[in-house]
Amino acid sequence: MFSPHLRDILRLALPASAEAVIQLLFNFLAQLIVASLGATAVAAVGFSNNVTLIAIFTLATLGTGAGILVARARGAGDREAVARTTGTALLLASAVTLALVLVLSVFARPVLGGLGAPAELAETATPFFQVALLGVPLIVLSVVAGSVMRSLEQPRVPMFATLVAAAVNVAVGYALVRGVAGLPRLGLVGAAWGALAGQVLRVVLLGAFLYGPRGLVPWGWSGVGARGRALVGELLHLSLPLAATQLAWSGGNLLYALFLARLGTEVLAGVQISNTLEGIFIVASSGLVPAATALIGQAVGQGDAGLARERARVVERFGLVTGVVFGALFALSALALPALYPAVGAEVRQVALSAILVNAAIQVVKVANLVRGGGILPSGSDTRGVLIGDAVGAFAVGLPLAWGLAFGLGLGVWGVLLARVAEEVAKVLIFAWRAKKLAWPRVIAAQAGVAAASD
Known part of the structure; x- marks a missing residue:
């Protein structure tokens, strides 16, 4: 019914699905830690996520575009195009997300108020929101890198990186929320720093797998000339x-x-x-x-x-x-x-x-x-x-x-x-x-x- 392609599909699909389930499980554990701080903390995280998740879901579509173009280049046997596309997508994602995060960080309190947060809730949510925003570029970079790796038929690498990062998120978040092992008791903001620590580690791991001594691709990018504009145009054509x-x-x-x-x-x-x-x-x-x-x-x-x-x-x-x-x-x-x-x-x-x-x-x-x-x-x-x-x-x-x-x-x-x-x-x-x-x-x-x- 499914032809010989089924084995290839399962080889790529199962690790990606497992990665998503792992992320959901650890997110649930992180939510339980926040819930222990009370309803105001839960509401503060909810208001913050209204912004950060929209930004992440929207900008992460660059990963889809990069994954498609890398898969096509790999199919054509063009290793240079794989490297060029990967580097360009990562640089573009970094530039766009950093610019957005800078603007949102400056106007963090008005943004939360514009979403309807009462003054007391906005006061609680703003420090968490500002730290959470720092993780947005890292998450988008991880999505782009993960998409590239799956197109290079290495789906277990992003799954492993996500597992380690999610575990660090929960462990560090719990320690900083509660002040465990001599660490400062930061309350709600500690949960944000825990998530940021996990995202930093995930980017480091994915970067090492991509560009380390035994990396999947050499570093490269398309430059700012006609070739670069053509590649960025195709990325945006697929992603926008x-x-x-x-x-x-x-x-x-x-x-x-x-x-x-x-x-x-x-x-x-x-x-x-x-x-x-x-x-x-x-x-x-x-x-x-x-x-x-x-x-x-x-x-x-x-x-x-x-x-x-x-x-x-x-x-x-x-x-x-x-x-x-x-x-x-x-x-x-x-x-x-x-x-x-x-x-x-x-x-x-x-x-x-x-x-x-x-x-x-x-x-x-x-x-x-x-x-x-x-x-x-x-x-x-x-x-x-x-x-x-x-x-x-x-x-x-x-x-x-x-x-x-x-x-x-x-x-x-x-x-x-x-x-x-x-x-x-x-x-x-x-x-x-x-x-x-x-x-x-x-x-x-x-x-x-x-x-x-x-x-």
Whole structure:
């Protein structure tokens, strides 16, 4: 059913999925440390993350662009282009993120206030936010480096670096929050310094694997001439629509949360519980995205349209299997709600149960959108199609329908849940249409032209 390409897919996908699960697990432990400081600390971290996560998700799309171009260069056997693309992507990511962090650091307090933080909460959150901002460039650099390594078929390296960094984050964060082993007791800010320590270590490890004595690539970059402008232009051509997609996705999620909050605290809490549990099962399929990027990109670099098409088809089919399997496991997780959340109340658990069952039923659709929108369409240089699908799905279908069903027809939380189903269905139809339109020979010809301009 899946052809010989399945082994290659699993070899790349399993470490990437394991890395995502590791990150989720340690993030959960870090959240428990913050929760021990009280509700104000939790709210302060939440307000800070509203900004830092949007910045990270948006700027990290440079990693997707770099991964695609490196995979194509590797497929073409052009080691110099691999080095040039890697160095240029890392320098571009550093410049953009450092500029953004500088601005946000200067205006940290007004930014938090603009998000709606009360004066007391903004006072608590500002020191944490300023330290957390220092980690944004490091996280983006790690994402870019990790994408390059997966395209070079070294997925275990970023997995190992993430494991070590996450462990350091929790250990140092706990020590600084509590003042363990003679270290200063810094409270909430200690958690931010712990996260920063982990990110520094991750960048150092990835840098050593990339550029050390036995590194994967020699240092290189494209310069500032015509060749450099051509490479940066191609990176931005692939990355900017994906960045806009991330902004649209983040904005859409915020509006859905506002709708749910209007329906009541219990409704919002119940859906948030469902979303938290769903994340564990969705990331189990997320490794298919870098696998698609690497394998399809290599086929494009080799000039083999048939191989690119076949690998895209196999990744899509395997995504159907993982969507069904992990969707079923997600549905079964509802049985653990009383044990996991005994203190939230029966009404919240009932909302969470409904949300889990609805989202589990369409997880196969969500995974299909993840694979096509995150891997196949960008690998075919159709990042515009990804933006169209996400924007139309959320702002033309999902959000208007959520408002109409939840408040116009009085369906409440069921209106929002059904609207989100309609959004995913709209996206899967658009992504499938765009994927069907991909002309791999044209993609290969365009890549050859970019390569010639960069030489």
